[in-house]
Amino acid sequence: MNKMHLKKIASLKRNFLLNSEQIRYRNTEIGRYNFLEYNLNDALVIQPKIILH
Amino acid sequence: MAQKSFFILYIFCLLFFVSTSQNPVQIIDSLKIQLNKATKDIDRAKIIADLTWYYSMVNTDSAYVYGKKSIYSAKKIGDSTLIAQALSDFAVVNYSKGDLKTALDYYKKSLLIREKQRDSIGIASLHYKMGTAYHKKTQLDSAMIYYLKALKFYEDTGNEVLANSAESNIGALHFNQKNYNEALRFFNKNIIFFRKTDQSKLLGNALVNKASIQLVMKDTLEAVKTLKESIKISEAINNVETLGASYNNLGEVFMAQNKIEQAKDALSKSIQYRSNSNMDADLTSSKLTLAGIHNTLGEYKKARLLLDEIRPFYKREGIKEKLSTLYLQYITVFASEKRPDSARYYSAKYAELQEEIVGEKALNITNELGAKYESEKKQNEILKQRAQLAEKDLEVRRKNTFIFGSLGFAMLLGLLGYLLYNQQKLKNRQLQKEGELKTALAQIETQNKLQEQRLRISRDLHDNIGAQLTFIISSIDNLKYGFTDISEKLGDKLTSISNFTSQTIYELRDTIWAMNKENITFEDLQARIANFIEQAKNASERTEFSFTIDETVNETHVFSSVEGMNIYRIIQEAVNNALKYASADEIEVNILKEEGEYFIEIADNGVGFDQASIEMGNGLNNMKKRAREIGGKLQIKSSNHGTRILLRVPK
Numbered sequence: 113m114n115k116m117h118l119k120k121i122a123s124l125k126r127n128f129l130l131n132s133e134q135i136r137y138r139n140t141e142i143g144r145y146n147f148l149e150y151n152l153n154d155a156l157v158i159q160p161k162i163i164l165h
Numbered sequence: 166m167a168q169k170s171f172f173i174l175y176i177f178c179l180l181f182f183v184s185t186s187q188n189p190v191q192i193i194d195s196l197k198i199q200l201n202k203a204t205k206d207i208d209r210a211k212i213i214a215d216l217t218w219y220y221s222m223v224n225t226d227s228a229y230v231y232g233k234k235s236i237y238s239a240k241k242i243g244d245s246t247l248i249a250q251a252l253s254d255f256a257v258v259n260y261s262k263g264d265l266k267t268a269l270d271y272y273k274k275s276l277l278i279r280e281k282q283r284d285s286i287g288i289a290s291l292h293y294k295m296g297t298a299y300h301k302k303t304q305l306d307s308a309m310i311y312y313l314k315a316l317k318f319y320e321d322t323g324n325e326v327l328a329n330s331a332e333s334n335i336g337a338l339h340f341n342q343k344n345y346n347e348a349l350r351f352f353n354k355n356i357i358f359f360r361k362t363d364q365s366k367l368l369g370n371a372l373v374n375k376a377s378i379q380l381v382m383k384d385t386l387e388a389v390k391t392l393k394e395s396i397k398i399s400e401a402i403n404n405v406e407t408l409g410a411s412y413n414n415l416g417e418v419f420m421a422q423n424k425i426e427q428a429k430d431a432l433s434k435s436i437q438y439r440s441n442s443n444m445d446a447d448l449t450s451s452k453l454t455l456a457g458i459h460n461t462l463g464e465y466k467k468a469r470l471l472l473d474e475i476r477p478f479y480k481r482e483g484i485k486e487k488l489s490t491l492y493l494q495y496i497t498v499f500a501s502e503k504r505p506d507s508a509r510y511y512s513a514k515y516a517e518l519q520e521e522i523v524g525e526k527a528l529n530i531t532n533e534l535g536a537k538y539e540s541e542k543k544q545n546e547i548l549k550q551r552a553q554l555a556e557k558d559l560e561v562r563r564k565n566t567f568i569f570g571s572l573g574f575a576m577l578l579g580l581l582g583y584l585l586y587n588q589q590k591l592k593n594r595q596l597q598k599e600g601e602l603k604t605a606l607a608q609i610e611t612q613n614k615l616q617e618q619r620l621r622i623s624r625d626l627h628d629n630i631g632a633q634l635t636f637i638i639s640s641i642d643n644l645k646y647g648f649t650d651i652s653e654k655l656g657d658k659l660t661s662i663s664n665f666t667s668q669t670i671y672e673l674r675d676t677i678w679a680m681n682k683e684n685i686t687f688e689d690l691q692a693r694i695a696n697f698i699e700q701a702k703n704a705s706e707r708t709e710f711s712f713t714i715d716e717t718v719n720e721t722h723v724f725s726s727v728e729g730m731n732i733y734r735i736i737q738e739a740v741n742n743a744l745k746y747a748s749a750d751e752i753e754v755n756i757l758k759e760e761g762e763y764f765i766e767i768a769d770n771g772v773g774f775d776q777a778s779i780e781m782g783n784g785l786n787n788m789k790k791r792a793r794e795i796g797g798k799l800q801i802k803s804s805n806h807g808t809r810i811l812l813r814v815p816k
Contacts, residue, residue: 117495117595124602138616142681 172214189219210238217254222262223443228258244559249278253291260294263446263482265302269295293331300338306540309338312546327369330356333371342537349378368408369399385418392418409439413451417792420458446482448473453487456494468494485525488519519642541780616681631672634670668788674731682793685729687722691756693733698754701740708750715757722816731791732765732814735799738788739767739810747771747808758816765812773803 185605193216200212213235220228232255239247256271274293279287295312312335319328332761336351350376359368379388393417399407412435419428432455437447458466472494492515499508540755541673641663645656653799691714698710736754743749757764785801788810792799797814 114591117599119603120599124599124606128602128606128609131606131613135609135613135616138620138681138682142678157255 180757189222189409193219193223206238206242207247208246210242210244210251213238214247214254214774217251217258221254221258225258225262229255229262232258234318237613244472245278245282246284249275249282249284249287252278253287253294256298256621257294260298260301269298269302270296285318289315289327292718293327293334295512296331296334300334300341305341305537306543307337307545309335309540310547312338312543317551325358326362328366330367331366333374337374340374340381342540345378346364349375352378365398365402365405365661366404369395369402369404369411372398373407373414376411380418385422389415390416405438405441409435409447409451411435412438413454414672416451416454416458425458425461428463429455432458443756445478449478452488453479453494457490460494460497463501469498469502472498482738485518485522486493487517492518521646555770577653591603613655623681626673626677631670631673632675634666638666638670641666672734675734679726679730682726684723684725686720687718688720688723690724690729690733691720694736694754697733697737698740701744701752703743708752709745710752710754713756715755717755717758717761719758728795728814731795731813735791735810735812736767738767738784741785743767743769743771743808747773749807761816763814763816765814766809768807768809770807773808774806776801776803 175507183337190524193276196212196216200209202487203209213231217228217231217235221230232251235251236248236255239251252271252275259265259268259271272291276288276295278293279291286513293312293315296308296315297312299305299308300309309328309520314333316328316335317333319325331357332351336348339345339348352371354376355371356368358364359371367406371438376388376391376395377390392411395407395411396415398404399411404702411531412431416428416431416435419431429550432451435451436448436455439451450472456468456471456475458464458584459471476491480492492511493689495511496508496515499505598704605630641659644650645659645663651659695712702708702710740752740754743752747769749769751770753766753768755766757766791797792812795814800811800813802809802811
């Protein structure tokens with residue numbers, strides 16, 4: 113039971129990290145955008161589709 | 166006629182058969198050397214106690230002296246264990262001397278100390294010895310009580326040798342009480358056990374006892390066989406006491422069979438062995454029997470010598486039956502010596518003593534019957550008490566088993582409950598943790614999906630609407646340059662539409678950016694404003710620009726992206742207006758903080774405008790709309806000397 117729980121927790125944490133990493137990456141790109149100088153298109157990064165386990 | 170005296174041997178001192186592997190005389194010599202060397206009181210006291218013990222086996226007088234010394238030494242040291250031992254040893258010495266009363270007194274003193282010390286082994290040993298003292302004193306009921314006490318202890322502690330010794334003495338008691346079958350049962354049991362465990366001394370004793378019963382039961386042939394076996398075993402280990410008793414009893418048998426010479430030989434050997442032992446009473450008894458044999462054989466002088474030798478002992482001890490036999494032998498001797506006066510004297514003494522004895526016998530028989538009855542009663546009581554004790558013990562054990570069983574069961578249940586509770590607690594914690602993680606994951610997934618969705622919408626807006634607006638601008642420009650004959654008014658209108666569309670593109674981009682950005686720091690905003698002013702400077706070289714931020718402003722303050730965007734656009738609009746319409750050559754942008762509000766001031770020294778007369782254009786209206794969106798207020802003050810726009814934003 114304990115082993116199953118640990119496996120489940122590890123899987124949940126992995127997915128959580130994946131999501132947070134994607135959000136962080138987008139925010140970094142948008143934060144870097146200077147809306148007067150650059151084309152906004154550069155900042156609008158669409159993530160590859162998230163596959164949840 | 167000499168009275169038959171078959172000796173029953175009861176085992177007196179338990180340590181005798183433990184310590185006789187060494188010669189007591191050698192041990193005594195060695196102890197004396199040690200005593201001379203010993204300096205400490207405690208060592209000396211122990212050696213004196215040992216000397217008392219070993220002397221009691223060979224010389225009662227010396228033992229008596231050392232016994233007294235031993236008590237004195239032990240008392241001087243004040244060691245209660247040593248005192249108890251010394252008292253017990255001195256009692257043994259008195260027992261050997263035949264002073265049973267004194268022996269019992271000292272045993273009782275020793276017993277009191279050992280009872281205080283709760284020394285159960287010492288107590289059992291004393292019970293045993295007191296049993297032998299009472300036994301010898303023919304207080305058979307008391308002897309039985311003490312033997313049974315000792316027996317119970319030895320049985321309980323699993324000491325089979327000592328338990329059998331106690332049983333041997335109980336058998337001897339039964340013999341004295343003429344319970345021959347019962348006595349024989351004990352002796353047979355003893356013989357089997359002692360033979361099995363190779364206890365030669367005790368086996369010899371048991372055989373003597375068995376032979377005595379066989380003699381009483383008139384089984385003379387078997388008795389002789391048994392005695393000869395006892396003699397064989399006892400000779401092998403030089404057990405003088407048993408040999409003395411065996412030969413004495415054998416002599417009595419030969420006497421009964423009228424084999425006088427053989428009887429004489431046997432008695433002589435008995436006396437020889439008993440001279441080496443320390444039992445005066447037994448030795449004297451054998452001598453008296455031998456004196457009778459001498460008389461029978463006509464050896465009167467030898468008889469007289471023996472009688473003279475033993476007379477003081479019997480007089481001193483006052484053993485009437487023996488004294489009576491002694492007088493009878495004297496009559497025969499004096500008759501043979503033709504001394505009628507002496508013969509008459511002893512004849513009268515004999516008659517007188519016989520009268521006493523008969524009287525005493527009658528009394529004794531009465532007492533004996535009473536004693537026997539009492540003894541049986543007490544024995545029954547003891548047995549009853551033992552049964553009750555055993556029953557109580559069983560009951561207590563049952564209760565204990567039940568209590569401990571219940572406790573164990575309860576503990577087991579408790580443990581199981583505790584384990585289950587812990588398991589459940591752990592499971593709950595795990596579920597809670599999983600739940601929390603699942604919730605967090607669901608939130609972040611939602612956030613991620615929302616952000617993703619926003620991005621898709623933003624891209625669509627940018628790519629589609631942005632491209633379309635750009636197409637409109639491009640079309641208008643083509644229209645303006647393609648048709649040269651358009652009026653000035655139409656041209657201006659087209660330019661205005663083109664500018665408005667460009668503005669729309671910028672705003673669209675701003676909206677997209679603000680929609681995707683959570684917040685903007687003051688520092689970031691400041692950089693963007695500085696950047697814009699720098700561009701404005703490049704566009705209008707004759708205008709002076711200044712941008713100041715008060716020290717009270719916290720540079721780490723964070724605006725939401727909407728706030729940041731609107732503040733920036735208001736500043737941008739105000740500066741554009743000053744450049745375009747006011748012909749200002751000085752423009753200032755100042756930011757300061759007061760009482761929880763930010764003040765953003767854009768001032769110029771241009772021509773100004775009349776707020777009452779001009780219609781609010783798109784620019785001013787946009788600024789006001791933006792101020793409202795972020796919960797702020799916009800004030801516009803304009804005169805001929807310039808315009809001042811003040812934006813107040815709550816912190």
